Amino acid sequence: MTINRTLPRTFRVTQNSIIRPSNHNYFVLQPSSSRHHPKLISGKSHLTPANIKFSENISIYNGTIPRALPSTQARSASTLTMSSKLIPSNPSDVAVLRSVTPNVVTVSVPFARFGIIRVGGRGTIIRLTSGTLAVFSPVALTPETQAKITELGGNVGYIIAGDIEHHIFITEWAKAYPNAKIVGPKGLAEKRAKVQDDPKIGHELFAFEWSAANKSSNAVSEEFAADFEVEYVDAHPNKEVVLFYKPDRVLIEADLMFNLPAVEQYSRVPEAQKTGHGFLNKIFESINSTSGEAKGIKRFLWYVISNGTKDRPSFNTSVQRIASWDFDTIIPCHGETVVGGGKELFNKVFEWHLQGHK
Template sequence: MGPMVHSNPEAVMVIRDLVPSFLTTFSLPFSRGGVVKFGGRATAVKLSNGKIAVFSPVSLTNDVKKTISSMGGDVGYLIAPDIEHHIHLNAWHDAYPNSQILAPEGLPEKRKKQSHPPLPFPYVVTASNKSTILPPDLAREFKLEYSPMHPNKELAFLHIPTKSLIVADLLFNLPAKEQYSKAPESHGGVLTSLVQKFLGLEGEAKGQLRWNWWLAAAKDRKGFAEGVKEIRAWDFDRIIPCHGDVIEGRQNSTGAWDKVFKWFLDDSVKK
């Protein structure tokens, strides 16, 4: 298998100001097992107090550093939105030592087993503290929902000022066109095409719907449904997934959510 992370991230990084002065994305190629092309994306949000919260950090290239500097340079928080999106935490924390890490339960233990260099985890989200865990400056601008039954322990965030829903592996929007726009040679392969079709949003998105029902929520469908209903009630008109293109517009965003979680949102479906 090939590498998961592109060998030259500087050359293929797409940096985009989704909301100037507030919200910037860093998108680049990323493959599962070095084979399936998923794409990766970090999202940097500048808070009203000047601090920057970085969700799902990706490769810390020189251009990324320059962009962070242009946003004020004060990285206050590094957020791992599940137990999979953490491989660049050390590089970011080394570069921004005053940053504090927020992550779901299970990630500190996972990293220890995988022999990652140790990091402080002052904010660990659990089912019991999800409504109180956010520090005040984050709590003023974000809503948080946690899905502990998901195998990846998913966190979802709503940035209230920009009405942007930031997710990791709760929702995919493949193929990852923007993330591979500077590396078209990397799109490839039959397996990638099959996965992209399965986890895409075309038509009724039955592949992703079944993925959520039979795998993501299998441990507790009722609890999972409560979480996706809570998120659906939020006021968002943009979804920023880690894998695949950003979804713009209220109708497109809520429509995508309704498709991939249809069976959870419908109370007539037996849980």
Template sequence: MSDKLVPASPADVMVIRDITPSITTLSLPFLRFGRFEIGGRSTIVRMTGGGVLVFSPVALTPDAAAVVTRLGGKEGVKYLVAPDIEHHIFLSKWLKAYPTARIIAPEGLAEKRAATAGKDPRVNVDDKFFAVLADKRSQSMREPQSIAPDFDADFGLVYFDMHPNKEVVLLYRPENILIEADLMFNLPAIEQYQRVDPATRHGAPGHANLLNRIFQTVMRTEGDLVWARRFQWHVASRSDRARFNEGLQVVDSWPFEKIIPCHGETIEKNAKEVFRRVFAWHLGSNKD
């Protein structure tokens, strides 16, 4: 049930931050499997043609709605992006609030949601998807994917259909910012736990949670990255490493200057260098 995955009072712990004048993030605490502090983040992007795109919707608090109004004006939400098959439980609430929004999602998510019928009150299985990204396309990962003219004008998109979570990665072209969910973490999740009382935290290193500390080592972007690289090589890309590599090469060709992940810290300096270090084995560096 999704009620075990979200804070009891999201408005009390949400951290809202403007990354640029056109992009605002909504960050929240989130424990994966009840023990790994990975945090959660939604990214709200002002579209050049009006309205906003919401990448990985989190809890729709009054403050979150105010961000939509500030960035999107009367046009509100144009697109809701479920960035993979794991990030979707708030789609229904956002769609109810912004019924003209178009949902973009990976193949398999509609079926996953349908399986929760009658079990999860947060998920409306009747929600309609505007664009479903198909798995294992015959086309090259290098071939541009089109969603709609207003979306295509602002965003580049690579769909990692071979990733275990089916990852959707965006480039916001006007400001050269990469937005992604589970393709790359950047732990520890400092900002996302900023407003949480340390005395009530679970899974934090200070509580001697060994598994949490190990997980943070695997999902970091600084220091010795051998375990992060091993995870990407042996887990994330195992189903089709050649196609995974091709997708990464496309992303690497984008001129991004910042990376906004769903889990962990936003990377605002040397983003391309960080990306290349994490995915060095896939981008052609020697496998050490």
């Protein structure tokens, strides 16, 4: 397969697609004992965790998976939801702290989706003009990160979930900074409330939620509104919260745009962890790279992501509003930070959405 091939309409490689049944077109990675090169197959089926297990050999599953799960399979699938599967065992040893500006610090860590696709993870700490700190899509709270928080003033006022997937460390940060307001997309608090067997995921109340009704609101507080513009991309499958930090002209986002490969996020891991599953990583990078003409990611965003909720016009409207902001730096949660030329790169990647057509 080449990236010129039309992709399935709904991309379902998030944790959500594995944990919950979904009657959608799919793009699923499934291990097997086959020694042949895997193929990328799309189709339509009810997806559940049944028979989805991960090992060294990878292929693509194509077929119908019954909704009813044998108890042993259900227990096995439930382990996929455990936050321990998503957290580096030694975050202090692998995290990279970087001052993007005097007021914006990133904490980058290795993260492989399903233990296979190396996308990396990144939290962003922003010091508001008031001196209060906001943490976007927090990652593990290491002693080094806590020291940086103290250096920046120590007053964490906002813990921001970047979308419905980026929330694992909310509880950890909320315990360390109990006066912080937790904010994020509507529906995330309910999603977390359903998790009963993971000590990492608590049931904290959200002080502010974005929804389709207030998707451009920055009314979290006066100090928040003074420094941030916000766009809630509810037409994105992961319900993205995108921030524009006006004082330093920085765009901060979670899954709206990847910028692979994740070089910085894997810069402190052993070489052995930077390889493996090369074929699958190469394919995924080809549709999530912003380099050159960026044809792969443009097709991926147009055919898959922006059509994931069947509301591409709304997606386009959100992208067009984001493009109206005067940013120069882009900090994504997955892949490389773009320092300088961020607006031009964004316009290139989202060209079709800005035009409203291919």
